[in-house]
Amino acid sequence: MVRWAALAVACMMAGPAAAEPVPPRDGLNAVLWMQTSAEYKAATIGAFAAARVALAAALADPDWTAAPEQGAGFRDLPPAVILDVDDTVLDTGPYQAWLVATGAEYGAESFSDWVEERGAEAVPGAVEYLAFLRERGIVAVFVSNRAARLEEATRDALAAIGATFPKDADTVMLKRERKEWTVLKGSRRAEAAKRYRILQVMGDNLGDFVDEIGGTVPERAQAVLKRADFWGSKWVMLPNPVYGSWEAALAAPDARSEDERRAEKLRALSPWK
Template sequence: MKQLMPLLFGLIVVQALPAQETTVPATSIKSYPVLFQQTAAEYRALCYQAFNLAHLRLQEIPKRKLRKKKLAIVTDLDETILDNSYSEAQLIKQGKEYSSQAWKQWTSRSVATALPGAVAFLQAAKQKGLSIFYISNRDTSEITSTLLNLQQLQLPDADTAHMLFLLNTSSKEARRQKVMAEYEIVMLLGDNLTDFTTAFEKKPIDIRREEADRIKDEWGRKFIVLPNAIYGEWENALYDYERNLTPAQKEAKRQARLTGY
């Protein structure tokens, strides 16, 4: 018994300690991509690369055939022109998940910064006589605060006539068509592939990848893509577009998607 005492005591101590936390809190999953966006010089270089390429394409436009319509550039806003990583960082710090309420708290501040190179590129396009249309899935209730944000960043065509926000469908096709009624769209910019065509809408991972390959010549030409590792349609596809999954269910899907060797 005397020899058993230390062992029993040890067992009691071990049991009294709180259970070891082995699962990563769901909200901290996002800390890595948020830090990439906020700290990596590589992220900034990728943004400059995209806008430098867009600028080169812009210079090629006047060399083409005479146009019948006015020319326009269509661009997404979030993670294409505006950096919203602060909202994600705040959620992580508070241990909270994304919610539309938290998102609107952020956008109501009108303080998103511009992606590196975004403002200079759009100003140059405007100077060349192109119109800029901001097709965003921000809610129409966010127009006033977003407009203020765009104006403070000195973005061209920052007025409600050039802001086509979410009405009743997340698909941007109808809004692109609306612009095309009067303008020829010579370039589109986005971080989600649904910012460019309908071909990626609600499609599974394999189809999205095949479609990206099929139109590979468009990337860096008519379609300019900005990096977004924090969120997007790629993430929705990862979870089969299922909403309301628990953190454990999400983790299971992520694990199942990993390809080893």
């Protein structure tokens, strides 16, 4: 009892440090969930496992294609999957954590610095999925909105988690590598679909699957429901509560202050009363 009292006094004496104001950082919970929760790991491992099961069925069915961009005569094309990179196969957690810890805003320059270090680890489940692709001779086409100048660093990081690249084709398609390759990924999916039968698409953002990403919250939901039968087999979505086009749909453009963005997000809630 006396010992507990002494501990309580010690805690009170340590009080002032603990009572220092903590800055509001809106990404804190989401980044912590991705970096520390067992639940995130279970979700991504489960998504990749389900994706492998669906791939086996896709390989056996020559009429199966996961790309609406796929033209006629795809049955005899070699099989491939289209994968996003960031927070689909490579974990950007350390960069996101740095933003929250320092209060810095996302910036192309700081993100490039992090990418150039080539230290990204795999999203849980991705290594096993990439191994499955290698064993079955399925090509992985990476479609990412990383800047074209980051291709070498991106290839190095992907190779480190088990990705392979065919010698006869560019299977790392980054933003603006060609003029028409904008932030919308449809033209790159179409390019991949000319060369391969697309068995599956995996991503963490609506734009990894469709180009209708800039609409309102109900419009974006409609884009998902339009292909309701694709999800979980042809299209596999990984969770990402940290960033994505979902946030832009809340009418909170980056140019505004953090306070204004927070106010807009509070208005986007649907409380029970």
